[in-house]
Amino acid sequence: MMRIAVAGGRGFGFLLATELAQAANAYNVVVLSRSARPEFDQFDVQVHVVDYHDHNSLGYALQGVDLVISTISGTEQLNLIDASGRGRVRMFVPSEFEGPLSRRPSRNDPLDRGSSQALALLKQWSESSRMKYTIFSCGLFMERFHPYGIINTFGIGHGSGVGGPGEFLVNSTTATAEYPEQDSKGHSVRVCLTSVYDVVRYIVAAVDLGPSHWPREFTMYGDRMKVRDLITTYSTACNAVFTRHVQQPAELEALLTYYAQLCDYDKVAYYQRLLATANGRYDFSQATLNEAVNRSNSVNVQPVTFGAWLTSIWQAF
Template sequence: MRIAVAGTNSLALLIAHYVVTETSHQIVVLARQAQPRLANQEYQVLIVDYGHQGSLQHAVMGVDTVISTVTGTPEVELLKACVSQRVRRFVPAEFEGRPSSRAQDDPLDQGKNTVLAWLEHYRSQIESTVFCCGVLYERFGPGGLAAHGLGLLTQRAQEGDYIVNVRTMRANAPVYDANHQLNVYICLTAAQDVARFVVRAIDMPRWPKEMTIAGERMTVWDMTNIVIRVRGVPLNNPIWHTPDSLRSDLLLAQTLRDGARIARAHDHIATVGGRYDFQAPGTMRTMSRCRDIVPLAFEAWLRSVWSTHPVSN
């Protein structure tokens, strides 16, 4: 089969890598501009214009499955091109919590609900599934998601934007639920493992509407304590949030017109609401075809990426 991966961020390239190394399928990478490094690695790269249907339709001609890591209007246009060219399957650029865990008027939407609505509209013409993996470990790595080319339009992609800054050991964390209990859970998965599970799903005869993957599930409180253990120093004046304090923080951020702080407050409120939580280890890890995949532990991953970076002020 011919598989197309849309995007050149780290997750897209990990998916392409595992298609090449773990399957016999052909892979093509859809990019907005030339990628000499990928070409040198003998990847087939097609330059596409997401504002031009002819360009997209040509790129997906003869493709069986498209895996998207682009968002917003470009993703909608890509989906329409896939339907036009009778592509059999489409994976939207979700890769977070379950869509059912967020509201229709989700302030963190970034066009995701629109794509899901189009997928529902086209359900008789193209099969799709959402891969739900919770929070990517990479949010807590050097440079945050932005260092991997992920979440660049969200105002939530920089180092330390979510829960804790591992470099400076400063935390602004939604640890308390509505009952003031340390009971706020998140699922977390490394991008590398997400890519492996996505590629393993390519040959499934049928796709459910969503598939869940949890490398680990833990409370936000326990996650911050893992950070302390890995770094070997206490947190620097941490702020421990309740739902009420988060709402107050959001109001202040809106008054100050601080876009990054507004996005963080919304993200933390959604975290308390269960946006990134689901039953672990997830539906994919219980499938016989995936049981040989042992996800990276969060603590081991954190040690590996921060081992050469000292704590700084």
Template sequence: MADRSQPSPGLVARGWQVLQVDYSNQADLQFKLAGVDTVISTISGNAQLALIDAAAAAHVRRFVPSEFGGPPSLRPQDDLLDDGRRAAILRLHHLESSGMRYAVFACGVLYERFAPGGMVASQIGLRSDIGQEGDYLMDFRRRRAQIPYLNTAGQPAMICMTSAQDVARFVVAALDLPSWPREFRLRGERMSVRDVVAIAEEIQGRSFEISGHTRSSLQDALTYARAVGDQARETRVHHLISTAEGRYDFVNTNLNQLVTVRPEGFRDWLVRVWS
């Protein structure tokens, strides 16, 4: 079931049950949530806070906030990419006394950032400045890449990645687990950002035009974006800085081992979506 503030004939055509809701109307939200066991949120900001409050009032048992990125513990206090996520987790923590548990699903970077049409082609990140094809790290079609070579420790920058479809499969599989920790970590692949581009080069059979960034060159790019008032460019640079800082990287998983989901590898996925 999907709750949306706007009609979605596309979801209806696929067989989804869609309930249109007013996120500013608590009574409406609570009514629509009556009898729901688990809420999986894909919205952010004040709308998600309203959904959290309504879910707790309607005695929903479990809530999954709209995270689906790097582990929240790796976010800085003044994160410019926060988009209300910290406030949502604080609200969930506060409302645990009402009996509603919550769990974050950290999956790293979605493969769909490198898909034809980008994430928006899969109806993901529609209001994001990294939703379009080529907005993050690599433009497969034009054979270009902007990568931070080293992290803050001077080691190759690493990222964890998972396809959106596999994230959904992991979440569904987790519904059957008897208990939930505060955070599930899952992934399809973990590799250096240079290897991400190397796989794409191998598939294409041609070298990419690569702009390798240092910490200082990323800061220079950020300063320039701010100077010219290019907010979209500023956001894209912030994502590269976050990548260099290891925001999308975690060594250990705890959900891969608990369920039978076998995630698709990045190379296989890239070949499939671009074939």
């Protein structure tokens, strides 16, 4: 039986660990957590309290682990990668779920937040040991557009600056939207979106299919749409007319420079995200994991569309 370690016991990590434990194959799941998590007892999930800054603590917790799936970041994830490489871990999935690798700047990425360092370390270990790695890219979490924000619903987003309501593209409180409609070449800006729950289901399906055949990156989405259609869908779901502020890439660049001169770093980060969206950071045309699941007779995932997800959220209010 495959032994899987999920690093992080809250939010996304909780959903992932419990879904893996209840999968048809009933994987042996252990959660690596900074503190005790009695809520896992009912799911027959073992919890290892670890110190991510103590290699002995990590090494002990990773004994017998075949696959590590990380939902943590920063120095703690780097230490976890090193400990996994030194141990007998065969596959590592880093906390890199939003946005495909091909759409990220090769250098000086303002939205990096330690990502390039983690990927470089994984590449190093994959070349010097038997440990391989795979990135699961889902575009944007649909939950980023939850009226209460993704931090309040899943505890995700503290480090990204888009965890609260109204911090990205739309603000339901003020019924306003600020977004790029076209890229620098005049093409419509699109984004891919996946619900957190469907990301979990797709990862479990990929585990069922077998990590030995995973590519370097899997892409998945529940929906792919033009940003202007996203705003229309949002407006329809909450039954409100939104004031739209459409920005061209050049205008976003100018706003970014302006707020940088004012040292307003929250605004700088805000416009960096909008500019990245205009540059296609969250878009891809081929969903390779969707395709792999659809080809298989042993697994099945039917992802929710953005419109259906949003309608269900607003009906619950």
